[in-house]
């Protein structure tokens with residue numbers, strides 16, 4: 517009579533232990549799968565809910581070891597590598613609504629970056645020392661700079677022109693993921709995407725600083741790239757060898773230069789030639805590192821119908837009106853009228869580095885769908901849209917373990 521309950525108890529313990537071991541094995545296997553070899557975007561994560569995202573094979577490389585940051589940087593989105601950019605552009609070749617820009621060759625390549633010669637010394641230009649810089653091999657083979665268009669080629673007539681750029685800051689991978697999502701929606705079979713393509717032409721330059729990203733990929737242990745920031749929070753490398761050699765450290769502070777940096781010249785010339793020197797909108801994709809999340813525009817752009825559509829579709833993302841001191845930046849260069857290139861409404865997006873992965877894709881789609889609202893005349897004036905209370909905080913700090921755990925899935 518006494519034996520049965522004891523047996524049951526033992527069985528229950530065995531079950532529990534078995535369950536724990538199984539869970540452990542699943543976790544270990546999952547981690548191994550996530551760090552080695554190509555993975556499929558569809559199989560692993562992010563995209564199960566979104567029929568408009570195509571499958572994409574990529575090497576999942578987690579970003580690690582920013583010891584001064586919390587939550588642990590393993591929770592950041594995986595690196596969006598140069599290989600991924602090459603493979604992604606390649607995957608677009610056969611789509612009838614994707615084509616090289618006028619400046620690009622048939623492979624959608626605008627030109628090559630200068631890279632950095634093997635064995636040549638490269639000194640860090642900043643007076644602020646960068647940890648372990650001298651341990652980093654600065655060799656960078658020349659990389660592709662891409663330019664392609666998305667539009668319905670069978671639809672003639674006046675179209676809204678939109679410039680999309682990403683990758684200026686090498687380790688802001690979440691921005692590259694958001695751009696990936698926006699493009700995926702724009703090229704999809706979705707009826708709204710078709711309507712957008714009929715009325716809008718997108719000029720896409722997805723990799724604005726490949727040499728910088730190449731260096732960053734050698735050091736995904738980002739601690740090696742962190743330097744003390746004057747405001748007390750960590751900063752990371754933002755340039756590339758060509759810039760460092762010339763004493764500059766930030767790829768987004770050199771857009772008023774001419775003849776100094778090959779990548780800047782190639783991209784500026786391409787944008788001017790491809791668009792005829794004028795465009796209606798632009799998005800530059802960055803990636804708020806730990807705490808920042810917002811999109812920014814000048815006052816005029818924030819008053820546009822597109823901004824009204826954005827406000828309606830993404831009321832939870834903080835908006836920041838920025839009106840001054842932008843001219844050294846890419847979007848500042850685009851906003852000025854005396855350049856040979858002028859964009860009426862330039863925007864910049866900084867997704868949060870710890871955003872839920874599905875949300876990054878959802879936002880990419882929203883940035884595209886707001887153009888649907890514009891071309892169909894349903895975009896509201898921004899003044900008509902009430903934002904929720906309390907207002908979203910642009911420096912929202914994700915710090916709860918629950919939230920972090922969700923992100924790590």
Ligand SMILES: [Zn+2]
Nearest residue numbers: 685688802803
């Ligand atoms: Zn940035």
